[in-house]
Amino acid sequence: MSLDPATVRRIARLARIHVDPAEAEQLAGEMNGILGWIEQLNEVDVDGIDPLTGAAQMAMRLRADTVTDGGIPELVLGNAPDRAGAFYAVPKVVE
């Protein structure tokens, strides 16, 4: 599998990272280098092997579905780049 600059731009769009055309060209080269090296995993026989999702060999703990925190809007919004009252502010989404 080899990535062309158009595919790189599509991935960049999915990742919400702006990439200009010259950068897409360069990234395609770098990503192909990495993906080519990763291809070695195709030689491993993984038939019948269950995927390992994590290193914690234990069942996920559940907690009671209750509110445990809140009522601290100033702390939550304290790092916001822009705000309007008790809300995050972003460019207009709906006309």
Next chain:
Amino acid sequence: MLTDLSLVEARDGLRRRAFSAAELTEAHLDAVAALNPRLNAFITVSADRARAQAVAADAKLAAGESGPLLGLPLAIKDLFCTEGVRTTAGSRILEPFVPPYESTVTANLLRDGAVFLGKANLDEFAMGSSNMTSAFGPVQNPWTRADGAALVPGGSSGGSCAAVAARMALGATATDTGGSIRQPASFCGIAGVKPTYGRCSRWGIVAFASSLDQAGPVARTVGDCAVMLGSMAGFDPRDSTSADRPVPDFAAACRRGVRGLRIGVPREYRSDAMPAEIEALWQQGLAWLRDGGAEIVDVSLPHTKYGLATYYIVAPAEASSNLARYDGVRFGRRVEGEDLTELYERTRAEGFGAEVRRRIMIGTYVLSAGYYDAYYLRAQKVRALILRDFTDAYAQVDALLTPTAPSAAFAQGDKMDDPVAMYLNDVFTVPASMAGVPGLSVPAGLDPQGLPLGLQVLGRPFDEETVFAVGAVLERAAGFRHLPAIRAGAPA
């Protein structure tokens, strides 16, 4: 000098009232002021806060209290959220971020009386093996070689390790996702411990790859690491992968010795490309353990060679998901755009450095429709085989001994044009990360250029005690007393 003491020696000195916590902290702040402009090991120095913590520690000492870390100055990797103190993860995108909360690990250290000198530099979002990817500039290794080239401290916990090696701090917190504690500890001639996944809470640590990230200590002795880990570790209900088990007495384990232990030598870690001095040091390490009464056993970890390629699918995939939160809306840096999508895309393009963007892109690709099975699912299956290798090996042996890294520290700028060459730094550390098993690096010798080399001890899940026991025997046998040229008190 107070900065030459080990953490345990400093603790004992404070308890004897040989010096005060204020004096101890001031000595380290002086070292930071003198050396940090050159080494760049700290992104943020919190001197006033450190002095206030030291004064509070002296009051407690005067009242007869003795917390495990009372009055001991530490560096905190700038990946741990610290309440009211800027936390950047080495990234431009988090440059203005001041957490309103404290990570569990740092809260545990504060509970036990530690003094925080400041936030240590690191590769951006802990993605790197050289500290060259930090948005706050590279860290220089306090060790030097004859040609005068500035060397990397390794990474990603390069600032933590450089600070400890140069005697700017008694110890430091670090995190390891694929080798980010052990490799820089080896490069800087200090000890570092990556505990079992689940031993330390990840709550409040800026996430990179959540199924791999694990916090651990770096310090100048194995015993110092044991004391620090004893404070850092413990069950935390706020991390769903935190292990609900008691924290053993790691310091006591350092005195166990290795008599009767079976130590495995994984044959797949041997290669013709390995430098002769690293092979020789490995053999020396095995001889030291044999002299201590251990039995050396050849074992096989057949999927070792696939560890790195597996890692470079799993870690970027998880990173692409974790780093989706940096959108310029809720915290961190924002770059304005015409609409919301452009705001996201500009913010992330300008906020993330090249290596982070590359890994997010790789992660997005391997998780995207049509490629998920071929890359991500296959990598998770290979990961299962890597874990099985360790499980099989630990049926025969109690611990494994390997080199920590395939080389000593290299020059700043080396390997920068070839991501895969940079990734190969972690060839010996990544498999244990994939399997979640504990590991330690202990300084054991010098290469022909006078640079430190580490040996790695790996153990069974949640058996850090055996890892500490083996590490302490290696430390005593090696008698590593070499010092970096750039350190507190050294002639400039």
